[in-house]
Each structure stands twice: as structure tokens, then as C-alpha cells.
Amino acid sequence: MRINEKPAILTGKPMFNETLPVVQPPIKPHIENILADCRRILESGMITNFEYVRKLEKAAAEYIGVKRCLATANCTSALMLALKALKIKDGEVLIPSFTFPATAHAIYWTDLRIRLVDCDPKEFNMDINDLQEKITDNAKVIMPVHVFGNPCAIEEITEVAEDNSLKVVYDSAHGFGAKYRGKQIGQFGDAEVFSGSPTKAFTTVEGGIVSTNDSEIARSVDIGRNYGHSGNYNCETPGLSARMSELHAAVGLNQLPHVDSDVKKRNKIATLYKHRLEELPGLKFQEINRDCVSTYKDFSILVDKNEFGLNRDELATALEKENIMTRKYFYPPLNMQDCYPELRAEESAYPNTSKIANNILCLPMFSELTGIQAKGITEAVKGIHEYAREINATLHGKR
Amino acid sequence: MRINEKPAILTGKPMFNETLPVVQPPIKPHIENILADCRRILESGMITNFEYVRKLEKAAAEYIGVKRCLATANCTSALMLALKALKIKDGEVLIPSFTFPATAHAIYWTDLRIRLVDCDPKEFNMDINDLQEKITDNAKVIMPVHVFGNPCAIEEITEVAEDNSLKVVYDSAHGFGAKYRGKQIGQFGDAEVFSGSPTKAFTTVEGGIVSTNDSEIARSVDIGRNYGHSGNYNCETPGLSARMSELHAAVGLNQLPHVDSDVKKRNKIATLYKHRLEELPGLKFQEINRDCVSTYKDFSILVDKNEFGLNRDELATALEKENIMTRKYFYPPLNMQDCYPELRAEESAYPNTSKIANNILCLPMFSELTGIQAKGITEAVKGIHEYAREINATLHGKR
Numbered sequence: 001m002r003i004n005e006k007p008a009i010l011t012g013k014p015m016f017n018e019t020l021p022v023v024q025p026p027i028k029p030h031i032e033n034i035l036a037d038c039r040r041i042l043e044s045g046m047i048t049n050f051e052y053v054r055k056l057e058k059a060a061a062e063y064i065g066v067k068r069c070l071a072t073a074n075c076t077s078a079l080m081l082a083l084k085a086l087k088i089k090d091g092e093v094l095i096p097s098f099t100f101p102a103t104a105h106a107i108y109w110t111d112l113r114i115r116l117v118d119c120d121p122k123e124f125n126m127d128i129n130d131l132q133e134k135i136t137d138n139a140k141v142i143m144p145v146h147v148f149g150n151p152c153a154i155e156e157i158t159e160v161a162e163d164n165s166l167k168v169v170y171d172s173a174h175g176f177g178a179k180y181r182g183k184q185i186g187q188f189g190d191a192e193v194f195s196g197s198p199t200k201a202f203t204t205v206e207g208g209i210v211s212t213n214d215s216e217i218a219r220s221v222d223i224g225r226n227y228g229h230s231g232n233y234n235c236e237t238p239g240l241s242a243r244m245s246e247l248h249a250a251v252g253l254n255q256l257p258h259v260d261s262d263v264k265k266r267n268k269i270a271t272l273y274k275h276r277l278e279e280l281p282g283l284k285f286q287e288i289n290r291d292c293v294s295t296y297k298d299f300s301i302l303v304d305k306n307e308f309g310l311n312r313d314e315l316a317t318a319l320e321k322e323n324i325m326t327r328k329y330f331y332p333p334l335n336m337q338d339c340y341p342e343l344r345a346e347e348s349a350y351p352n353t354s355k356i357a358n359n360i361l362c363l364p365m366f367s368e369l370t371g372i373q374a375k376g377i378t379e380a381v382k383g384i385h386e387y388a389r390e391i392n393a394t395l396h397g398k399r
Numbered sequence: 400m401r402i403n404e405k406p407a408i409l410t411g412k413p414m415f416n417e418t419l420p421v422v423q424p425p426i427k428p429h430i431e432n433i434l435a436d437c438r439r440i441l442e443s444g445m446i447t448n449f450e451y452v453r454k455l456e457k458a459a460a461e462y463i464g465v466k467r468c469l470a471t472a473n474c475t476s477a478l479m480l481a482l483k484a485l486k487i488k489d490g491e492v493l494i495p496s497f498t499f500p501a502t503a504h505a506i507y508w509t510d511l512r513i514r515l516v517d518c519d520p521k522e523f524n525m526d527i528n529d530l531q532e533k534i535t536d537n538a539k540v541i542m543p544v545h546v547f548g549n550p551c552a553i554e555e556i557t558e559v560a561e562d563n564s565l566k567v568v569y570d571s572a573h574g575f576g577a578k579y580r581g582k583q584i585g586q587f588g589d590a591e592v593f594s595g596s597p598t599k600a601f602t603t604v605e606g607g608i609v610s611t612n613d614s615e616i617a618r619s620v621d622i623g624r625n626y627g628h629s630g631n632y633n634c635e636t637p638g639l640s641a642r643m644s645e646l647h648a649a650v651g652l653n654q655l656p657h658v659d660s661d662v663k664k665r666n667k668i669a670t671l672y673k674h675r676l677e678e679l680p681g682l683k684f685q686e687i688n689r690d691c692v693s694t695y696k697d698f699s700i701l702v703d704k705n706e707f708g709l710n711r712d713e714l715a716t717a718l719e720k721e722n723i724m725t726r727k728y729f730y731p732p733l734n735m736q737d738c739y740p741e742l743r744a745e746e747s748a749y750p751n752t753s754k755i756a757n758n759i760l761c762l763p764m765f766s767e768l769t770g771i772q773a774k775g776i777t778e779a780v781k782g783i784h785e786y787a788r789e790i791n792a793t794l795h796g797k798r
Contacts, residue, residue, distance in 0.1 A: 076640035108637040235738040238507040241475035339634040
């Protein structure tokens with residue numbers, strides 16, 4: 001680790017000799033077991049939506065404590081099928097403005113419409129007051145997001161939904177392994193929809209999982225992922241091709257028993273980050289919902305230039321020179337995405353979302369990140385802060 | 400092989416001791432190479448939409464003789480993205496009534512509408528005369544299907560499209576490896592869309608490939624499969640999550656050099672089937688388009704009960720007792736699917752489709768099917784024909 005030296009952006013030696021990625025799939029310890037399963041699958045000739053997928057669904061349902069889990073090709077398809085399973089022909093789905101675009105895209109491909117809700121400035125999840133204000137007669141579904149794996153205010157959302165007779169489907173893309181007051185995320189709403197893409201704390205290479213206690217929704221997703229028929233090729237509903245492959249299920253199955261310990265490791269890293277960075281001025285952290293466990297799918301910091309000396313983009317540039325990858329995430333938020341001109345609004349319409357999206361930076365976070373690496377990252381941030389004035393001059397050509 | 404014995408349905412010994420599947424993915428000879436690649440992929444940590452996918456796209460484009468190939472999670476997503484890439488807001492897509500439901504489903508999820516065209520009674524592909532009759536001012540796209548891998552009447556379709564200023568996207572789900580008058584299928588129309596699901600002559604476990612010479616369409620599909628952004632997370636268009644995983648790409652890459660020899664093997668089996676079955680009354684075969692090579696994704700027979708003595712369903716039941724799996728495919732056709740009441744029509748509205756769909760049966764067809772097995776299947780069909788009267792009595796309780 002570099003000591004008493006200038007940041008790399010000021011010609012110092014980089015903190016890391018090799019590039020430290022911002023995420024890494026949590027599969028390395030399980031490669032031999034995964035490959036043994038891949039051999040069995042390929043030799044059997046049954047390579048998609050078969051025994052390994054069934055085993056994964058059963059194991060995931062037991063882990064979550066829910067009646068059914070349905071594995072799909074990816075999370076967006078799963079969200080589309082979960083929304084379709086509600087059998088609502090027309091109306092609005094309320095989603096946070098601070099989320100990944102896929103939350104909105106899933107609605108775009110259905111007959112439903114998108115309505116944005118601002119986020120809470122501390123927990124980054126859907127703001128309950130703004131949610132209540134955005135509900136009109138057109139509202140049909142609330143689709144909250146457990147942002148970065150931080151469980152939503154589920155009790156409050158449930159109450160709002162009940163008061164207004166709305167369905168609730170959680171976009172739990174980041175949430176596999178999170179806990180809400182002792183209960184596993186995945187048990188709530190009409191359904192929850194997880195992502196298994198490689199950036200997640202639990203991965204199936206590509207994939208999605210719908211968890212639900214509603215047997216009608218389960219059946220609809222089950223047939224919907226296979227074109228909409230139940231085996232006789234006469235489709236009850238126009239479905240998708242969204243089966244999970246057996247190879248992908250094997251990757252998930254081998255990792256599933258280790259999700260809790262992986263989430264623990266991530267929380268340890270988050271604690272280390274916060275402990276070592278909180279002494280710096282101008283950095284804030286996402287607050288985790290009371291009595292909840294986040295997956296820390298991402299560890300993010302909010303950067304206030306006035307106090308820290310550099311803004312989010314400048315810090316990211318300086319960290320890149322240290323061979324530390326970061327991610328501006330979610331940026332731009334949904335109200336600023338080019339593909340949704342109809343959702344475009346002044347930043348003041350979504351004040352919390354704007355403040356977070358403009359200042360957020362995600363630091364490296366994966367279950368195999370070591371304490372030494374995490375400390376190195378915090379040292380790099382500290383060094384960059386110390387030299388903020390000089391870095392500003394270098395970046396902006398003022399000498 | 401069984402000689403001089405009654406069919407199994409009449410208490411004879413089954414033709415095969417073990418169940419002969421109707422399809423089998425063409426991967427067995429390549430398992431060791433696939434597993435070696437899987438190890439490299441898992442160890443690298445780059446497990447989706449990366450180097451193996453790029454290699455597969457490059458190799459597929461070279462094989463087909465087209466500028467760009469884009470690999471996706473599956474064929475339905477690829478069709479959705481290819482249709483979206485045409486940037487047509489509203490209008491009809493003309494598709495054959497005799498096709499797999501996914502052809503229609505891909506349209507259902509977009510803003511476009513489905514219009515059905517009857518098929519040719521001999522080649523089973525879209526009928527050119529009916530196509531011309533179905534074109535109105537609402538028509539925007541023709542989406543023909545190379546049914547069972549038999550190339551469409553491409554010149555005629557191209558002419559109709561040009562005369563009416565229509566776009567053409569081929570649903571080439573069955574067509575990877577087929578040839579149209581010396582040219583590889585995949586070069587035609589605005590784009591062609593292949594399936595890599597396990598039932599195909601070329602498989603990527605799950606997957607789709609869009610082939611096109613149009614750089615705008617290529618770019619649209621490229622970003623569309625990754626949420627609609629080109630790397631900066633600001634989406635130009637609401638996309639899907641439809642990346643192909645590296646593991647799936649490795650399966651395809653290892654099989655690609657063997658597609659031509661696999662297609663040859665399948666054509667040999669088809670010739671054997673036809674040669675040995677044509678002496679039986681009441682069986683007809685799909686005619687392959689002149690100077691074309693079919694993939695024989697499926698080998699189908701049309702069963703005329705009046706001449707053969709049993710209908711399609713009865714023959715299927717009798718073959719199952721011989722441990723020979725078959726498939727009624729495509730049945731029901733699109734005009735009879737429960738999920739499309741608005742497309743429902745009397746059978747007489749699609750006379751050729753109805754006749755084929757009601758009488759078609761696909762026999763086992765995969766690249767590792769041996770000549771001895773294929774002969775056994777034809778012997779079983781012959782035996783069943785010989786005992787047709789007795790089987791009828793057994794099935795329908797008339798003694």
C-alpha cells in the first residue's frame with residue numbers, strides 16, 4: 001500500500017498494481033463443483049429448464065420461506081411476466097425515479113404505464129410520502145425497489161397498497177439474501193423478482209427468480225416463461241421465451257448455500273468502508289432500514305464537493321488512476337433517461353433523486369474483496385481528499 | 400430390430416428397448432471442449448456477453464456471409480429487438496398461420512399487430528398468393544418462417560416486399576445451416592433471426608442470433624439486448640435484458656464448425672425416411688424448396704387416415720408404445736391458439752394450414768440418430784400400417 005505519496009493522478013504510484021474491479025461474480029470458490037454439474041448436464045442432453053432448475057427453485061423457495069420460486073432467463077423477463085400475471089389490462093405502475101432503467105423497461109413492454117415516485121434521501125428507496133401523492137385513480141401496482149439490497153419500508157408500502165387496493169410487485173433485483181426485520185426478502189407483496197446477473201450478490205450468470213405465495217401468479221409465470229402453454233403447445237396467454245438454462249441453474253445452486261456468509265462478508269466490508277471514510281468531510285452513506293440486513297449489492301458514497309473538495313466525477317477520475325474502478329450508479333435516473341421523454345422532468349420535480357444521482361459513486365464491492373484491499377481503497381480516497389486542491393487544478397488546467 | 404411381430408400397441412415387443420427422443424441437442428461430441436471453455440470462462444470471472452460471445456458472433460457472421468451477427472438470450476427476445484429496430488410505430492406484421500406461437504408472441508410484446516397468411520400446401524412456408532391478398536395499407540413488415548428449416552420462396556417474398564414497400568424480417572428460428580440456392584440462410588431481408596434452443600440443428604443451450612447487413616439494425620439490437628444503452632447507462636431506447644451468456648456462447652462456438660456436416664447427416668436421415676416410407680399409402684412429406692438445403696430441424700410426415708388406415712394421433716400413440724417419441728408440430732396453428740381469440744378463424748379460412756396442422760407428425764430427427772435407428776422407426780411405421788385395422792379396434796374399443 002502506498003504511504004506518504006501523492007495520488008496517482010498527481011504522478012504518484014497507483015494504490016493498486018492491478019485494476020480492482022467494481023464488482024466480481026461470487027463464483028470462484030465453487031468452480032470445481034459447478035464444472036462437475038456442467039458435465040452431468042451436458043452428458044444428459046437435458047440442458048434447459050429441467051432438474052437443476054427445479055432444484056434451484058425448490059432450494060430458493062426454502063431459503064426465502066415462500067411457497068414458490070420460478071427461475072427465468074433474466075430479471076427483466078421475470079418482471080414482465082410477473083406484471084402480466086396480475087392480469088391488469090391498463091393503468092399505472094408506481095416505481096422509484098432512482099432505479100436502474102430495467103425497472104421501467106419491464107413496464108414499457110407491457111400494456112401498463114410508468115409513474116415515477118421520488119426516493120428517500122437517506123435510504124434511497126421509494127419515498128412513502130411522495131408515493132401517496134402520486135397515487136391517482138389510474139394507479140394499479142406499486143413496484144418498489146430494494147435499492148442496492150437495502151430493504152424497503154415494507155410495512156408502510158403494504159399499508160399504502162391496502163388503503164388504495166393496489167398490487168405490489170417488488171423489483172428485488174438487488175435483494176437476494178437481504179432481510180427485513182428477521183424475515184427474508186422475497187416473502188413480500190404479491191411477488192418479488194430477483195436478478196441473477198453477474199453483478200449481484202447471488203448469481204446464476206444470467207437469470208431471474210420470481211418468488212410468490214400466490215399460486216395463480218406462480219402458474220402464470222411458469223407457463224409464461226415457456227411461450228404461455230402448459231405443455232400442449234396451445235398457449236393460454238402470449239408468453240416469452242424465458243427459461244433458465246440448466247448450466248445457469250447449476251451456477252446458482254452451488255452458490256446458494258453460501259449466500260448468507262457472502263452477505264456477511266459484504267456487510268463487514270461496508271462497515272470497514274464507513275468506519276474509515278466517515279472521518280472525511282463531505283461523504284455520506286446510504287442508511288440501511290432499521291433492523292434490516294442489506295445485501296450491499298453496491299456500496300455507495302455521496303460526495304459533496306463543497307466539503308470534500310472534489311465532486312463525484314472528479315473523485316472517480318482520480319480513483320481510476322489508482323487502478324480502482326467505480327460506478328456512477330444509478331445515473332442518469334429515470335426522469336433523465338433519453339428513452340423516456342414523457343417522464344422527463346426538472347431535477348426539482350424529484351429533488352432527492354437528483355441530489356443522490358448527481359453525487360453518488362459506488363466503490364468496489366464483492367464477496368472476495370479483502371480487508372486489505374478495502375483499506376487500500378479508503379486510503380486512496382483519503383489521499384485524494386488531502387490533495388483535492390491540486391487535483392482540481394490538474395483536472396481543470398488552473399495553475 | 401423386431402421382425403414378424405405385432406406392433407407393441409397390440410402386445411408385441413417394442414421396436415426400441417429404450418425411449419428414442421424426438422430431438423436431442425447436437426453437443427455430445429463436443430463436451431470436453433465445451434467444458435474446457437467453461438472452466439476458462441468461470442475462472443476469468445467474465446461470464447456474460449464478453450469474448451466468447453464476440454467470437455461466436457464473428458464466426459457466425461463469417462459462416463453466414465453477412466456483416467453482423469448479434470447474439471441474444473433467446474430467439475423471442477431477438478425477434479422483439481429486430482422488430483423494434485425497424486422503428487415502425489404502428490401497423491401489421493404478416494406472418495404464416497402455420498408456425499410456432501413465438502413468431503406471433505414477439506409481435507404481441509411490441510406495438511405492432513399480427514396478420515396471418517396461409518401456408519403453401521407442399522413446402523409448408525408462407526403462401527405467396529395469400530400473402531399478396533393479405534396486404535393492406537396497414538401492412539408494414541413481412542415476417543416469413545423457414546418452416547422446419549426449409550428455405551422460403553425468398554425471391555418471390557423480396558419482390559412482394561419491394562412492390563409494397565414492406566420490411567422483411569425472417570423468423571429463421573429453424574434455419575441456421577440452411578441454404579437458399581447456394582447462399583446461406585441469414586443473408587436475406589432486413590434481418591434474419593435464429594434460435595439456438597436445444598431442439599435446433601445448431602444450439603447455444605438457450606439463445607438467439609440476429610444476422611443483418613444493416614448497420615442501424617445491428618446497432619439497435621446490440622444496445623437493445625443490454626437495456627438500450629451503449630455503455631453510459633443513458634438508454635436511447637427502452638431495451639431488454641437479453642444478453643447471451645459466455646457459457647452458452649462456448650456451446651455454440653464448439654459446435655459451429657460442425658454445422659454443415661450435422662446438416663448433411665440430417666439430410667441423409669431424411670432421405671432414408673422418405674425412401675423407406677414413400678411406399679406406404681397415405682403418407683406425404685414436406686417438399687424442400689428447389690435448389691435449397693433444409694436443416695431438417697424437424698422431419699415431418701402428413702398422415703391421411705383414409706389411405707394409411709390411422710390418423711396422426713393414432714399413429715403417434717402406436718409409435719409411443721414402440722418407444723418412439725413424436726411431436727404434433729405445429730399444432731394448434733396460430734389461428735387456433737387460445738391466446739389469440741382475435742386471430743381465431745374457421746379452419747376454412749386457412750385451408751392449407753388446417754390440413755397440415757391436423758395431420759402432421761414429426762419423427763425423431765437429430766444429428767446422432769443412426770441409420771439403424773431410422774430404419775427401425777420406418778419398420779415400426781410399416782408394422783403399424785399393416786395392423787391398422789386391429790389397432791383402430793383396440794384404440795376405439797370396437798371388436
